[in-house]
Amino acid sequence: MKEFGPLYAYIEKLHPLNEEVKERIVKSFVFKRISKNEFLLQEGEVCKFNYFILKGSLRLYKIDPKGEELIRYFALENKFVSNLTSFITGLPSEEFIQANEKTELLYIPKAVFLELVENLPAINRVYRNMLEKAYITSQKRIYQFQGLNAVDRLRWLLEEYPGILSRIPNRLVASYLGITPYTLSRIKSEL
Amino acid sequence: MKEFGPLYAYIEKLHPLNEEVKERIVKSFVFKRISKNEFLLQEGEVCKFNYFILKGSLRLYKIDPKGEELIRYFALENKFVSNLTSFITGLPSEEFIQANEKTELLYIPKAVFLELVENLPAINRVYRNMLEKAYITSQKRIYQFQGLNAVDRLRWLLEEYPGILSRIPNRLVASYLGITPYTLSRIKSEL
DNA sequence: CGAAAATTTGACATGACTCAACTGGAGTGG
DNA sequence: CCACTCCAGTTGAGTCATGTCAAATTTTCG
Numbered sequence: 001m002k003e004f005g006p007l008y009a010y011i012e013k014l015h016p017l018n019e020e021v022k023e024r025i026v027k028s029f030v031f032k033r034i035s036k037n038e039f040l041l042q043e044g045e046v047c048k049f050n051y052f053i054l055k056g057s058l059r060l061y062k063i064d065p066k067g068e069e070l071i072r073y074f075a076l077e078n079k080f081v082s083n084l085t086s087f088i089t090g091l092p093s094e095e096f097i098q099a100n101e102k103t104e105l106l107y108i109p110k111a112v113f114l115e116l117v118e119n120l121p122a123i124n125r126v127y128r129n130m131l132e133k134a135y136i137t138s139q140k141r142i143y144q145f146q147g148l149n150a151v152d153r154l155r156w157l158l159e160e161y162p163g164i165l166s167r168i169p170n171r172l173v174a175s176y177l178g179i180t181p182y183t184l185s186r187i188k189s190e191l
Numbered sequence: 192m193k194e195f196g197p198l199y200a201y202i203e204k205l206h207p208l209n210e211e212v213k214e215r216i217v218k219s220f221v222f223k224r225i226s227k228n229e230f231l232l233q234e235g236e237v238c239k240f241n242y243f244i245l246k247g248s249l250r251l252y253k254i255d256p257k258g259e260e261l262i263r264y265f266a267l268e269n270k271f272v273s274n275l276t277s278f279i280t281g282l283p284s285e286e287f288i289q290a291n292e293k294t295e296l297l298y299i300p301k302a303v304f305l306e307l308v309e310n311l312p313a314i315n316r317v318y319r320n321m322l323e324k325a326y327i328t329s330q331k332r333i334y335q336f337q338g339l340n341a342v343d344r345l346r347w348l349l350e351e352y353p354g355i356l357s358r359i360p361n362r363l364v365a366s367y368l369g370i371t372p373y374t375l376s377r378i379k380s381e382l
Numbered sequence: 383c384g385a386a387a388a389t390t391t392g393a394c395a396t397g398a399c400t401c402a403a404c405t406g407g408a409g410t411g412g
Numbered sequence: 413c414c415a416c417t418c419c420a421g422t423t424g425a426g427t428c429a430t431g432t433c434a435a436a437t438t439t440t441c442g
Binding site for chain 2 (some may be wrong): 012062064070072084085088089131132134135136138139141142143145146147178
């Protein structure tokens with residue numbers, strides 16, 4: 001089960017793991033390979049899984065009334081991701097989760113995950129950390145939109161996600177930044 | 192203890208209350224009256240309380256490098272509020288919490304609150320609901336910044352907080368919307 | 383290799399900002 | 413009760429950042 005290395009490493013940064021716990025983890029998560037543009041979640045569906053990304057990347061977005069894709073989050077390697085709102089409440093998602101590139105991940109069904117959260121302190125810690133990080137990330141992003149112009153947002157992005165421009169289509173990055181692809185193209189030269 | 196009516200009502204929407212639990216609540220929260228512009232939390236302090244607003248309103252904001260006040264949230268009557276990030280992590284706050292007007296509130300120390308969260312299902316439900324709402328609100332706000340222009344943001348605000356313009360100084364509302372007071376003044380006529 | 387999509391670039395339009403001047407109301411002291 | 417001051421809010425003129433649309437260029441991928 002060599003795929004589990006990155007997941008163990010992730011968890012061990014939060015809480016120590018022993019062999020017994022590792023075994024339960026191996027039994028609970030499922031490996032999956034998806035291709036570029038494949039969906040993990042569509043608008044209107046309930047998010048029933050939690051995903052850990054091994055390789056590749058996903059984006060979370062919603063379609064606005066004009067039909068534009070508004071990207072809220074890029075999830076890269078070694079991140080847990082799901083639509084937390086739908087995952088928590090059991091209500092239909094307003095967002096899509098889609099692969100930007102060929103992606104490998106481990107996923108765990110909600111019921112299994114919640115059971116581990118109850119019974120394994122390590123996973124309880126993981127969940128709490130997910131919620132806290134999700135919240136803190138959201139707040140940073142609000143301030144970024146509220147306080148920064150296009151150039152500074154790009155600078156900020158490049159610190160958070162170095163090399164993202166050579167990896168993710170710039171039209172998607174532009175959406176994430178809340179600017180047009182034309183503007184992104186222009187400000188890249190001012191970097 | 193007639194001050195507790197609104198708090199009971201708030202909790203009872205989430206979980207039923209009996210007399211015994213109400214008593215514990217009365218013993219745990221403290222009533223406080225603060226005047227306009229008074230601070231509940233300053234940048235650099237650790238947020239050690241959770242507040243429930245009975246009357247009046249607060250704002251949560253941070254000061255950006257240019258010295259501008261960036262308002263992230265207005266908290267009105269019948270809302271719980273605190274700097275969740277600092278409250279949860281115990282790290283110093285990057286934000287201020289300040290009264291917009293004369294305000295009456297109930298506050299509870301973190302340790303007492305967490306003890307109630309552990310022991311009273313009603314308060315456990317309250318905490319979970321706070322976290323979920325805080326997260327969901329953040330996401331809505333991200334999409335609002337990403338997808339809406341100044342006029343549409345104002346429309347959105349007036350749905351969320353009807354009558355806010357006659358209650359909170361427009362210069363603060365402008366900051367919340369991420370626009371200048373000049374622009375706010377102009378777009379109000381287009382409403 | 384060739385078609386389709388992504389990116390870049392130019393010309394122009396426009397939404398929002400800046401700065402300064404003006405208006406009006408709230409509070410204060412005589 | 414008036415006059416004065418002090419902010420908050422409004423308004424006008426000019427500027428700047430970003431958007432729009434079309435065309436040229438490059439990249440991607442079947």
